[in-house]
Structure formats: structure tokens, C-alpha cells
Amino acid sequence: MDYDVLIIGSGPGGYVAAIRSAQLGMKVAVVEKESVGGICLNWGCIPTKSLLKSSQAFEYAKHAADYGVKIDGDVTPDFKAMVKRSRDVAGGMSKGVQFLFKKNKVETLKGFGKLAGKNTVEVTDSSDKKKEYTAKHIILATGARSRELPNLKQDGKKIIGYREALSLDKFPESMVVVGSGAIGSEFAWFYHSIGVKVTLVEFMPTLVPNEDEEVAKQLERSFKKGKMKVMTSSTVENVDTSGKKCKVAIKTKKGEETVEADIVLSAVGISPNTENIGLEDAGVETEKGRVKVDEFYRTNVEGVYAIGDILAGPALAHVASAEGITCVEKIAGLDPDPIDYKNIPGCTYTSPEVSSVGLTEKQAKEEGYEVKVGKFPYSASGKASAAGQKEGFVKLVFDAKYGELLGAHMIGGNVTEMIAELVVAKKLEITGHELIKSIHPHPTMSEAIMEAAAAAYDEVIHI
Structure with missing residues (x-):
């Protein structure tokens, strides 16, 4: 060989x-x-x-x-x-x-x-x-x-995928982003933040559909607050690329709407x-x-x-x-543990950031758990206020019977760095009380994790 x-x-x-x-x-x-x-x-x-x-x-x-x-x-x-x-x-x-x-x-x-x-x-x-x-x-x-839909064929110029979105040779004035998973939301936020008129279209009822519903709704509020156009429960029916601009026919719950844009970014999966x-x-x-x-x-x-x-x-x-x-x-003959796919962190690097691990509150209830849920808002965090990033929260889901952490869902500044703590906590089957009694440094955004755990057990101090 x-x-x-x-x-x-x-x-x-x-x-x-x-x-x-x-x-x-x-x-x-x-x-x-x-x-x-x-x-x-x-x-x-x-x-x-x-x-x-x-x-x-x-x-x-x-x-x-x-x-x-x-x-x-x-x-x-x-x-x-x-x-x-x-x-x-x-x-x-x-x-x-x-x-x-x-x-x-x-x-x-x-x-x-x-x-x-x-x-x-x-x-x-x-x-x-x-x-x-x-x-x-x-x-x-x-x-x-990049996955292609039959009615959204990428030509690399007017209808593009993530690869072309990373290396456009000129600044587009307007863009329709189709799909609000991590890729779509990140590109929508980037282009919107530098002055492109962005319309974000999502087929599901909420943005970032794999995330906890409360997190998804907060991200939508933040995007809309920044004047981005967000269309949920909507589908792109077709795109007319024959003219100078793309004419994007979008079906919504209220009917059909046509949006004009220089570029359509397809971010509907892989x-x-x-x-x-x-x-x-x-x-x-x-x-x-x-x-x-x-x-x-x-x-x-x-x-x-x-x-x-x-x-x-x-x-x-x-x-x-x-x-x-x-x-x-x-x-090689070692004895590795199989990967636990229920303990995989996910991160979306928008502003505010999104991160999560484990079951959402809805999933935990569907699996038959009786849950305790703790939420701590960034508006009550000293570090978040000092950083000028008061939007967002930390939400923790615990098994009410044993206190085990089932899931963590965060939106706000720095949460993509904070999620690792909760991945380790979940792997070690740490309980809510153990998180509460693990002293977190002040002032940090990570304190919100301790406070969210305390909120689940009616011990929270700062709200």
C-alpha cells in the first residue's frame, strides 16, 4: 500500500x-x-x-x-x-x-x-x-x-451562492437573501450593515428556524430595528433576470409581492x-x-x-x-467514545450573535420532560450595558426532576464564545444548582449564564 x-x-x-x-x-x-x-x-x-x-x-x-x-x-x-x-x-x-x-x-x-x-x-x-x-x-x-432550487438557478452573477457573495467585484445597492439559516442571516446582516438595501426571505414562520423560538423572534426584532426588511412565512416563486435588476416574485401570507434587487443570494442549504x-x-x-x-x-x-x-x-x-x-x-486501535450529537453547539455570527446547544424548550416538552426555564436579559447585565450591547438574553432549559441541563439558547454580544461553557456543562451532566454555585467573574457577559440558571430556581439577584 x-x-x-x-x-x-x-x-x-x-x-x-x-x-x-x-x-x-x-x-x-x-x-x-x-x-x-x-x-x-x-x-x-x-x-x-x-x-x-x-x-x-x-x-x-x-x-x-x-x-x-x-x-x-x-x-x-x-x-x-x-x-x-x-x-x-x-x-x-x-x-x-x-x-x-x-x-x-x-x-x-x-x-x-x-x-x-x-x-x-x-x-x-x-x-x-x-x-x-x-x-x-x-x-x-x-x-x-450551495444547494440550488429548481426555481432559483444560480448563474454566478445575478443569482449567486455564498461563494460569489464573498468576492463580489462591486458594491450592490440592493439584495434579496433567500433563506435565514446561519449562512443567509450572516450575509444579510453583513450587507445590510454596510448600506445595502437587504430583503431577507424565509419560508418558515421564524428566522434561524433551528433555533429556540424566543431567540428567533428576538433576532427578527433586532434586524427590523436596524431597518432590514424581513419576510417570514414567504417563498420566492421565481426571479426574472432579463432586465438590469432582478425582479423577485415573493409569495406571502397576504398575497404576492415583487421586490427588485441587483442581486439575489440563494442561501437555502447545501x-x-x-x-x-x-x-x-x-x-x-x-x-x-x-x-x-x-x-x-x-x-x-x-x-x-x-x-x-x-x-x-x-x-x-x-x-x-x-x-x-x-x-x-x-x-489506529484506540477506544474513542462515539460523538454525542445531542451536544453539538451551533453559532450564527450576526449582530446580535446567536448560539445554542441541546434541546429547545419546545423540544424538551415534546420529549416528555417537565422543565424549569431560566432567562436573564442582557439589559440587566453590567458588562453588556458597558459594551453598548443590551439586546439579547440567555435562556437555559433544565430537567425539573433531576436538575440536568437540557439546552441553552443565547442571543447577544459574545454568545458564540460563551456557548462552550454550556457544552462542557451538558457533557458533565451539571445541574442548575451547580451552575448557580459556580462563581462567574464580574463584570462579564458570561455572568448571564449563572443568572439564567438562578432564574430557573427563583434565586436570581439582578432582575
């Missing part, structure tokens, strides 16, 4: 699996057709956060007087400079992964990889030259791409990259377009594994990384 482990795809699932394999003493190679680091580093998580940081800096500058800072002259966003900074950050992160590959003696095979027989991967390079490599273990980590990678010929089982695996990511074909967005689980970078580590540790 050429390698012990051969991984197709170098995103946060593939590159992390490769490095962990090398740490465990295996000979490793990664097949990558484009940029090392995959979508997350190059066209997803990292560059979007860079753009959002630029918009945050712009927001601070616009409202500097609120903080006692005087800025003479107009404050204007330099869109091209923002995009360039975003691309530079992404490029730096990709180079960082390349450095880690060299450090850990992970080989990179440039080209498109596919299964080509038992323990074999065929790699086609940019000049269509094909070469086969063998490995005891082959991990599929090919990720996903499609797994499972085509043309040899699944059918190899006999790898799939279900609804996703690869079927066991708890250690083994497919039905011996020596073939799959991780990340091509599985049925949550399509999140940190999930793909965890799956990759679990997969290769099992291959």
Missing part, C-alpha cells in the same frame, strides 16, 4: 483527520482539487467572519459618538478593501494548514479523487492526467456546496459532494444522497469511511473535525 490512510478532501474534516492520523504514526496523504482547507477556510467560516468583523468595525465607527469618541468627517465602508482583507485572512489560514501538513509529514495530492477499486483512489490532475494510489483506509471528506467519487461502483450505501456510516464512520465497504457534510448529521465544521478525529482514532 502507498499509504495507511488516504483522505479525499482537505476541509475541516479531512485536514484534521490527516493530522491526527499522522500523530498516531500512520503514513497519510490528502487529495485536494482546489485550496487546502476546503470550503470552510477558503469560502466559508473564516472569510465570512472576516467580513463580519469589518462590518462590526464600521458599525463602531458610525456610532463612535455613543462611546464618547469624536470622528471628524464621513465614515464610509470600503467594500473592495473588506473583500481583500477577507481573502487575505482566508489565504493565511490555508497556508497555515499547508504548514501543519509539512510539520506532520502529510502528503498533498493535487487533483480530483475518486474510489477506483478495492483500497484504491484515482486522482485526476488539472491536465486530466490520472494516477492511482492505494491505501489500507480511505476516508471520504468531500464536503458540500448539497453534498457525492457525485462522481465512485460510490456506486464501489458499492458504498447512501440514503437520500448522504453516505451511510456507523458510529465510527465506517461505510458498508471495508476500508472506506466517510465524515463531514456528506453524512446525514449537522453540516458544521467542528462536527466534521470531531468525526475525523474519532474515525482515525478507531482506525
Whole structure:
């Protein structure tokens, strides 16, 4: 065999699996057709956060007087400079992964990889030259791409996906964003904050539909307060791109409305990259377009594994990384615990930020729990007031019988950094009283977690 482990795809699932394999003493190679680091580093998580940081800096500058800072002259966003900074950050992160590959003696095979027989991967390079490599273990980590709806076909110019949204060559005056999951909401907020007239359209009754209903309603209030047009329980019927502007026909509960925009951003989910990678010929089982695996990511074909967005689980970078580590540790003969998919944090980097883990209040009740719910508003947080970020709250859901934390749902400044505490708490089965008695530093936004726990047990001090 050429390698012990051969991984197709170098995103946060593939590159992390490769490095962990090398740490465990295996000979490793990664097949990558484009940029090392995959979508997350190059066209997803990292560059979007860079753009959002630029918009945050712009927001601070616009409202500097609120903080006692005087800025003479107009404050204007330099869109091209923002995009360039975003691309530079992404490029730096990709180079960082390349450095880690060299450090850990992970080989990179440039080209498109596919299964080509038992323990074999065929790699086609940019000049269509094909070469086969063998490995005891082959991990599929090919990720996903922007999903296309039949009535919302992307042309890359007027109807775009997240990739084009990260690298527009000119500032659009208006935009319709279709879908308000994390991707849609983040782009809607970014473009709105730098002066684009944004209309956010969501099919479900609330924004960020996977989040707790109270959090979703607060995000909608915050968006509307900032003068963004939000349309829930609405569907895009069709888009006429024949003129200078897109004419977007939107069906609402009240009837049909046409919105004109320079660009339509489709953010209606993702499609797994499972085509043309040899699944059918190899006999790898799939279900609804996703690869079927066991708890250690083994497919039905011996020596073939799959991780990340091509599985049925949550399509999140940190999930793909965890799956990759679990997969290769099992291959190496270690005894890793299977991942607990009920304890996966989710983050949306809008303003205010959103984060959550575990069951919503509604889900907990549907599962038969008697619950205690504690809520603490940011308006009562000294640190949030000092930071000028009084919108939002922390909401904790506990099992009334045993006091165990079932779920945490937060909206407000810094909550994407605060959620990790609750992931650890949930993993360790910490009770509400243990959270209350864990002294949190003052003044911090994280105090709101302690206060929310206290609110569930009628012990809250500051409200």
C-alpha cells in the first residue's frame, strides 16, 4: 500500500483527520482539487467572519459618538478593501494548514479523487492526467456546496451562492437573501450593515428556524430595528433576470409581492459532494444522497469511511473535525467514545450573535420532560450595558426532576464564545444548582449564564 490512510478532501474534516492520523504514526496523504482547507477556510467560516468583523468595525465607527469618541468627517465602508482583507485572512489560514501538513509529514495530492477499486483512489490532475494510489483506509471528506432550487438557478452573477457573495467585484445597492439559516442571516446582516438595501426571505414562520423560538423572534426584532426588511412565512416563486435588476416574485401570507434587487443570494442549504467519487461502483450505501456510516464512520465497504457534510448529521465544521478525529482514532486501535450529537453547539455570527446547544424548550416538552426555564436579559447585565450591547438574553432549559441541563439558547454580544461553557456543562451532566454555585467573574457577559440558571430556581439577584 502507498499509504495507511488516504483522505479525499482537505476541509475541516479531512485536514484534521490527516493530522491526527499522522500523530498516531500512520503514513497519510490528502487529495485536494482546489485550496487546502476546503470550503470552510477558503469560502466559508473564516472569510465570512472576516467580513463580519469589518462590518462590526464600521458599525463602531458610525456610532463612535455613543462611546464618547469624536470622528471628524464621513465614515464610509470600503467594500473592495473588506473583500481583500477577507481573502487575505482566508489565504493565511490555508497556508497555515499547508504548514501543519509539512510539520506532520502529510502528503498533498493535487487533483480530483475518486474510489477506483478495492483500497484504491484515482486522482485526476488539472491536465486530466490520472494516477492511482492505494491505501489500507480511505476516508471520504468531500464536503458540500450551495444547494440550488429548481426555481432559483444560480448563474454566478445575478443569482449567486455564498461563494460569489464573498468576492463580489462591486458594491450592490440592493439584495434579496433567500433563506435565514446561519449562512443567509450572516450575509444579510453583513450587507445590510454596510448600506445595502437587504430583503431577507424565509419560508418558515421564524428566522434561524433551528433555533429556540424566543431567540428567533428576538433576532427578527433586532434586524427590523436596524431597518432590514424581513419576510417570514414567504417563498420566492421565481426571479426574472432579463432586465438590469432582478425582479423577485415573493409569495406571502397576504398575497404576492415583487421586490427588485441587483442581486439575489440563494442561501437555502447545501448539497453534498457525492457525485462522481465512485460510490456506486464501489458499492458504498447512501440514503437520500448522504453516505451511510456507523458510529465510527465506517461505510458498508471495508476500508472506506466517510465524515463531514456528506453524512446525514449537522453540516458544521467542528462536527466534521470531531468525526475525523474519532474515525482515525478507531482506525489506529484506540477506544474513542462515539460523538454525542445531542451536544453539538451551533453559532450564527450576526449582530446580535446567536448560539445554542441541546434541546429547545419546545423540544424538551415534546420529549416528555417537565422543565424549569431560566432567562436573564442582557439589559440587566453590567458588562453588556458597558459594551453598548443590551439586546439579547440567555435562556437555559433544565430537567425539573433531576436538575440536568437540557439546552441553552443565547442571543447577544459574545454568545458564540460563551456557548462552550454550556457544552462542557451538558457533557458533565451539571445541574442548575451547580451552575448557580459556580462563581462567574464580574463584570462579564458570561455572568448571564449563572443568572439564567438562578432564574430557573427563583434565586436570581439582578432582575
